[in-house]
Amino acid sequence: MKDHPEYDAIVVGSGTAGAMLAREWSRQNKRVLLLERGGDAPLRESVTGFASVIDQVKVGRKLATVRALTKGGSTGLYFGVVNAPPLDVFNALGIDLASDVDALRRELPIAPLPDALLGEQALRLRDGAVALGHAWHKHDMLVDQSRCDGGYSHGALWRARSYVDDAVAQGTRLVTRATVQRVLIENGAAIGVEYRERRHMFSNVVHRAYAGKVVLAAGELATPALLRACGVDGVGRHGFYVNPGYAIYGLVPGMQGRDNFVGSMGCQLDDGIELGDANICRFLYKMMMPAKLKFRHAVAYPQAIAIGVKVKDGLGGELRADGGLHKELSEADFAKLKKGEEEALRILRQAGAQHIFNFGLSCAGRVGGLLRIGEHVDARMESPVRNLHVCDGSIIPDEMRGTPTLTVLAMARYLARQLAPAL
Ligand SMILES: Cc1cc2nc3c(=O)[nH]c(=O)nc-3n(C[C@H](O)[C@H](O)[C@H](O)COP(=O)(O)OP(=O)(O)OC[C@H]3O[C@@H](n4cnc5c(N)ncnc54)[C@H](O)[C@@H]3O)c2cc1C
Known part of the structure; x- marks a missing residue:
């Protein structure tokens, strides 16, 4: 265990949730390491631009879904449709997102x-x-x-990479082509992560980084497996x-x-x-x-x-x-x-x-339901492994099947507020 970790928080994944967390904390001068599996080449509306970020993931014999592995995550590919977060569902779980949703509606270009x-x-x-x-x-x-x-x-579509850029301008350290392989755990608490950085086609370097808090924001297709590998019971049970x-x-x-x-x-x-x-x-x-x-x-x-x-x-x-x-x-x-x-x-x-x-x-939409607030994480989105939090589309309650971006942004803004005093 490092007595003085070099970061206040490590955020795994720079998609919608990760970008928001990093932006909020870096504005408060927290030391944030943001690790992103994809690259940061500009998004282009072309066959090569598309091919460089899209990742197809099989979910059954005849079924597959897609995500974007890039700075800003799946908003690099998304359509920008906004469904309202189900505030009553979150309230019942002890999470009040109302002020976060209001603030986001004031800040973002949301309109028909x-x-x-x-x-x-x-x-x-x-x-x-x-x-x-x-x-x-x-x-x-x-x-x-x-x-x-x-x-x-x-x-004209809003993309989470704009928040990543804000976060970096405010001091967040972003490492792209960095795939987190495991969370480092000591005495039941997360202390950091191990990640592989791809420098060239055949060159990978494995690093360790340490922080007071680790947040998994790797998206619905990656976070559940990362959390299960930390020993959390019942991931995917339902x-x-x-x-x-x-x-x-x-x-x-x-x-x-x-x-x-x-x-x-x-x-x-x-x-x-x-x-x-x-x-x-x-x-x-x-x-x-x-x-x-x-x-x-x-x-x-x-x-x-x-x-x-x-x-x-x-x-x-x-x-x-x-x-x-x-x-x-x-x-x-x-x-x-x-x-x-x-x-x-x-x-x-x-x-x-x-x-x-x-x-x-x-x-046609998200994959979800593998993780639950109230079972795998609590109302502060903290897992049974102390100081290990989850904040991304993977913990949206089952009732919400609509487009998730505004909900994920609100969850991340909420978590940033909740954890800031402890960082
Ligand atoms: C084609 C398409 C259309 C969509 N249209 C809409 C829409 O109209 N409206 C809407 O609201 N939503 C839409 N979405 C969904 C929306 O973009 C995502 O669900 C939302 O961005 C989820 O955010 P997230 O933070 O959970 O994950 P993501 O945005 O997926 O971010 C996860 C990030 O983590 C990174 N990562 C993964 N594993 C690791 C690892 N081990 N180490 C480090 N980094 C890792 C990924 O590269 C990615 O950048 C669409 C998605 C797609 C694919």
């Missing part, structure tokens, strides 16, 4: 998009859904509308959920669609089925269609229209010894997917779509 910033395909989809009686509504989006220049702009879904594509003859913010509108059906705008930007579309041999679609982006289906699956599956996830969907899950697909097809046809096809099953 005006029609002028939406593509023709998004508006047609809305008209089709409304004509069929759906309560199709706009979502709040994390988009700086002053940077939109009349339409979609990749650079199984997990994957929010499976489809994106269904069609072509509307004569339409003049343009690049569009995905997910800006949608509606809920009963039974935990959600439908939404799945009109992805041009470069992604052009990359995806040939992969399904849809050449006619690939060359017709302005006519392309898409709707997403996402359902609330039951908990199940296992976190295996090697950290891999495995889950098979139940008949009830498939019945919901079928019901959602049928309604999505009706909306697409109402919007004038032809040549409709289903892109295939995927994890």
